[in-house]
Amino acid sequence: MNRFLRKIRIGWKFISLLLLTLAAFSYAMFQGGFVSWFLFYSFMPFAIYSLLLLIYPVRSFEVTRKVNQEQFTYGQRFVATITVKRKIPFPLFYLIVEDELTDRLQSSRKLSEPKKMFFPWFKRELSYEYVLQQIPRGEHHLSTIRLRTGDLFGLIEKEVFVHVEHRFLVYPSTIDVTYKPKQRQFEQGMSSNKARYLQDSTIAVGIREYQPGDKFAWIDWKATARRDSLMTKEFEQLQSHDVVIIMDRVQSDVFERIVLYSASLVRSLLKSGARVGFISIGSQKHIFPLKADDQHLKNIFYHLAKVDCDIRKPLSSLLEGGLLNTEMKQVTNIIVTGHITLDFVRRIEYLGGGQQMFVVFVIKQDAMTKEEQVLIERLTKRHIEVNVVTGHTSHKEVMSS
Numbered sequence: 111m112n113r114f115l116r117k118i119r120i121g122w123k124f125i126s127l128l129l130l131t132l133a134a135f136s137y138a139m140f141q142g143g144f145v146s147w148f149l150f151y152s153f154m155p156f157a158i159y160s161l162l163l164l165i166y167p168v169r170s171f172e173v174t175r176k177v178n179q180e181q182f183t184y185g186q187r188f189v190a191t192i193t194v195k196r197k198i199p200f201p202l203f204y205l206i207v208e209d210e211l212t213d214r215l216q217s218s219r220k221l222s223e224p225k226k227m228f229f230p231w232f233k234r235e236l237s238y239e240y241v242l243q244q245i246p247r248g249e250h251h252l253s254t255i256r257l258r259t260g261d262l263f264g265l266i267e268k269e270v271f272v273h274v275e276h277r278f279l280v281y282p283s284t285i286d287v288t289y290k291p292k293q294r295q296f297e298q299g300m301s302s303n304k305a306r307y308l309q310d311s312t313i314a315v316g317i318r319e320y321q322p323g324d325k326f327a328w329i330d331w332k333a334t335a336r337r338d339s340l341m342t343k344e345f346e347q348l349q350s351h352d353v354v355i356i357m358d359r360v361q362s363d364v365f366e367r368i369v370l371y372s373a374s375l376v377r378s379l380l381k382s383g384a385r386v387g388f389i390s391i392g393s394q395k396h397i398f399p400l401k402a403d404d405q406h407l408k409n410i411f412y413h414l415a416k417v418d419c420d421i422r423k424p425l426s427s428l429l430e431g432g433l434l435n436t437e438m439k440q441v442t443n444i445i446v447t448g449h450i451t452l453d454f455v456r457r458i459e460y461l462g463g464g465q466q467m468f469v470v471f472v473i474k475q476d477a478m479t480k481e482e483q484v485l486i487e488r489l490t491k492r493h494i495e496v497n498v499v500t501g502h503t504s505h506k507e508v509m510s511s
Contacts, residue, residue: 131157160261162200163268171196173255173272175209184283188242190224192255199232206258209240215250218242245280247369249416252276281415282369287378317341352400353379354387357417358425358447364473365419365448371471371499372446373414380407387441388413391428392421400441426453429461442467448474455485462494470496 131154171194178189192209208225211218221241228236255274260267317333320340333341357372359365372388379386380402388398388410396413398406425447443461447454450472462468470489472478478486478498486496 156262160263160266163202163259163261163266166198166200166268168257168259168268168270169272170198171257171270171272173207173257173274175252175255175274175276177276177278180278182245182278182280184247184280185244187221188218188245188278189239190242190252191237191239192224193235193237194257195235197234199234201232202230202259203262204228204259205230205236206256207236207238208256208258209252210254210256211252212250214246214248215242215252217246219244247280247282247366247415248418249277249279279412279415281411282366282373284374284377285370287371287374317343352385352387352441354389354400354441354443355379356389356425356443356445358445358449359390359392359417359419359421360424360447360449361419361422362448364475367473367475367499368446368448369414369417371473373411375444375446375471376407376410376414386410390417392418424449424451424453426451426457429457442469444469444471446471446473448472450482450485452485455488458489458494459492462492468494470494472496472498474498474500476500 173195174193176191176193178187182188190209192207194205194207205228206225207228211224219242221243222239224240224242226238226240228238230236253273253275255272257270257272258267317330318341320329320342328342330341330343355372355375357368362368376386376388383402385400385402386406387400388396390396390413396417398410398413425445445458445468447470450470458468458470472482472486477500486498489496
């Protein structure tokens with residue numbers, strides 16, 4: 111339908127151009143004299159130019175888009191360079207080039223506009239760049255660049271949409287979270303849970319042959335020189351535990367901050383050497399098993415880059431549905447949520463009665479209500495740690511579990 115209307119518009123402009131030319135010719139023929147013929151001959155170059163512009167193949171322009179990188183972290187600058195090349199150096203009075211942004215990208219802070227007007231004349235190549243900052247987290251898609259040109263009087267205007275596909279990903283930003291693990295104890299016998307942990311690089315107890323995955327800093331160069339083969343230090347094993355982070359994806363005004371803190375906790379815990387599992391339930395269920403390698407971090411961050419608050423069920427009902435399977439028991443469960451309700455507290459109390467530890471991060475934009483404060487005190491009395499993060503919290507947090 112749009113193509114049909116465009117053809118009608120072009121046809122009407124062509125007819126209008128012919129009518130104006132005929133009118134100028136008729137005026138010169140019937141009026142006669144120098145002035146009338148001067149007007150006719152003065153109008154003819156513009157009429158011929160408009161006719162040539164009408165058949166000029168603007169759609170044949172080669173349009174490309176280059177971006178400074180394919181993956182971003184929230185806060186980084188997005189720099190795009192638009193280049194237009196053409197083979198036929200037809201004189202153009204003006205050319206408007208615009209990279210059409212999606213609604214989400216329109217909300218970014220524009221350090222320079224994605225739209226520019228050129229006066230190219232015979233130039234065969236044009237180029238400009240625009241810069242966006244504070245791009246929203248998520249996967250973004252740029253698909254269309256708009257070209258628009260016309261004659262001097264606006265009799266003929268040509269507009270072309272060139273499809274230039276480009277996808278890029280914006281990962282969530284993170285803040286510094288200092289992780290202080292506590293010794294885990296259970297009520298049954300108060301026995302400590304001794305688990306495998308990272309190696310303390312300050313206490314070397316021996317040497318062994320190098321194995322793939324050993325850090326470069328662990329190499330004992332003296333022993334390597336004596337034995338003529340790579341030798342690494344062995345360190346004392348320290349106590350540790352595994353951690354599962356559960357992110358609440360119920361619709362919330364603070365969901366972006368929930369993602370921020372979830373990403374920060376994942377990064378900090380993996381950096382400390384603990385194994386981390388991640389649970390994210392929305393329109394689709396995503397459960398990442400307990401791991402501690404770099405690829406695991408990349409997989410979780412890729413999910414966090416695209417995740418959305420797309421579920422209406424409260425987190426308490428998901429916990430009741432057997433969200434914590436047997437494989438992920440005997441761990442510390444960190445819940446990051448923006449809501450704390452009576453049903454949620456009751457469910458955490460019930461689960462905390464078994465051999466599971468819970469730490470709750472409550473992300474709030476405003477101050478806590480009295481009802482929420484009462485619920486938090488109730489959890490604290492059950493030895494369940496609750497960390498309230500308000501809008502005035504600093505960018506360095508201390509978390510213990």
